[in-house]
Amino acid sequence: MNDILKEVQNDETIAMTVITSDPFNAFLDLSGPEIPAKPGALSGTTLAVKDIFDVAGYPTGCGNPQKLAESRPAGHTASAVQVLLDAGALFIGKTQTEEFAFSLTGHNAHFPRPINPAAPDRMTGGSSSGSVAAVAAGLADIATGSDTGGSVRAPASYCGLVGLRSSHGAIPLDGTMPLSPSFDVFGWFARDMDLYRKVAGLFLSGGDGAFQNIMRLPEQEALVAGPDEQRAYETARTAVEAVVGAASPVALASAGVEERYWCMRRIQGYEAWREHGDWLSAADRQLGPGVKERFEFGRQVSAESLQADTILREAVRNELTDILADDGLLISPTVPGAAPLAASTFADVQDYRERALRLLCVSGLTGLPELTLPLATVGGAPFGLSLTGPHGSDLALLAVGQRILEAQTGAMG
Numbered sequence: 001m002n003d004i005l006k007e008v009q010n011d012e013t014i015a016m017t018v019i020t021s022d023p024f025n026a027f028l029d030l031s032g033p034e035i036p037a038k039p040g041a042l043s044g045t046t047l048a049v050k051d052i053f054d055v056a057g058y059p060t061g062c063g064n065p066q067k068l069a070e071s072r073p074a075g076h077t078a079s080a081v082q083v084l085l086d087a088g089a090l091f092i093g094k095t096q097t098e099e100f101a102f103s104l105t106g107h108n109a110h111f112p113r114p115i116n117p118a119a120p121d122r123m124t125g126g127s128s129s130g131s132v133a134a135v136a137a138g139l140a141d142i143a144t145g146s147d148t149g150g151s152v153r154a155p156a157s158y159c160g161l162v163g164l165r166s167s168h169g170a171i172p173l174d175g176t177m178p179l180s181p182s183f184d185v186f187g188w189f190a191r192d193m194d195l196y197r198k199v200a201g202l203f204l205s206g207g208d209g210a211f212q213n214i215m216r217l218p219e220q221e222a223l224v225a226g227p228d229e230q231r232a233y234e235t236a237r238t239a240v241e242a243v244v245g246a247a248s249p250v251a252l253a254s255a256g257v258e259e260r261y262w263c264m265r266r267i268q269g270y271e272a273w274r275e276h277g278d279w280l281s282a283a284d285r286q287l288g289p290g291v292k293e294r295f296e297f298g299r300q301v302s303a304e305s306l307q308a309d310t311i312l313r314e315a316v317r318n319e320l321t322d323i324l325a326d327d328g329l330l331i332s333p334t335v336p337g338a339a340p341l342a343a344s345t346f347a348d349v350q351d352y353r354e355r356a357l358r359l360l361c362v363s364g365l366t367g368l369p370e371l372t373l374p375l376a377t378v379g380g381a382p383f384g385l386s387l388t389g390p391h392g393s394d395l396a397l398l399a400v401g402q403r404i405l406e407a408q409t410g411a412m413g
Helices: 065-070 079-086 129-136 153-159 193-203 227-245 257-281 293-297 303-324 348-365 395-412
Strands: 004-009 016-018 048-052 090-095 142-147 163-164 185-190 213-216 328-333 368-377 382-389
Touching: 048 079, 048 129, 079 193, 090 129, 129 142, 129 153, 129 185, 142 163, 153 163, 153 348, 153 368, 153 382, 153 395, 163 185, 163 227, 163 395, 185 193, 193 395, 213 227, 213 303, 227 328, 227 368, 227 382, 227 395, 257 293, 257 303, 257 348, 303 348, 328 348, 348 382, 368 395, 382 395
Parallel strands: 048 090, 048 142, 213 328
Antiparallel strands: 004 016, 142 185, 163 368, 328 382, 368 382
């Protein structure tokens, strides 16, 4: 994308001005029709769209050059994206995604690596890599993402942004490339909580109810990477507890960390192969490292294994739903620490990814909403803390998240 246009609106005029080029490799150079902005609650904001969501008149490449070459311009816009357009956001382009949204690092082998504006020597995280880079860099006010295994929460943590994995099924996904439908949710990025909550109000309903029962999972906290990360997390957790109350330790008896991780991996892999296996098998699609192996793993998951894992998943979901009840709040690290260094070896990145997924998979397995907040730093790089609540408590999570961020700002000021 050569230039990014930002619309500046007031009641009388609409002006188009070039604000910047794209030094962060966030956007794709895709041609399509200009989409005029409408008046609405989001007037004056710019919108970038992850390239798994259809935008009428634009191809949807899903992070794979062959898929892009075969893709015709979409006839309709994904309904979740259309909600943002109808509210007045100005579409300025499509953003990078890792191949088929099936990765967590932010590096697609077929495209230049998106740059993390908050820590340029580190990865952005993915698969919503271009979207998080665009918002963190100020190139877009809002950018859409998706979260299957952590593709909103991890990038938000790495780049110092708020990121919500919404309650599963709360926001429609028509016009969206599926990866693993029983995990897939729509998400978005914004640089401040006021705008984030304004977007949430377009999609979600429910009150800002208080959380009375505050909890933490020590076995999840043990996945934090090292002493510096542990200290940063504990400091952040203390700040959260100062707002919401002290957290009591709890445990999940239905499945341990490793059982939950492999349960997620097998169900996700099975569904991913079911969605894309025919296309992938028709030719050499030149998938990048990691993505190719994950699809191959999914191809080998049996229906019998899926059935057993589905039963285990239901047990985990029921147990955590019961623990949280109507007013529970679970505090946990979003990921093990700051984003991996961009210069890390493939093996080191994979090791970090698997550790991160052990943290991220609880929300995905249960379908419960989880909010990551930029509350900590390690080595000068962002590190998020997550809050998980009952199904449908998305707006309440955002409300308490804003209180926590305001308290932190007040303490720093």
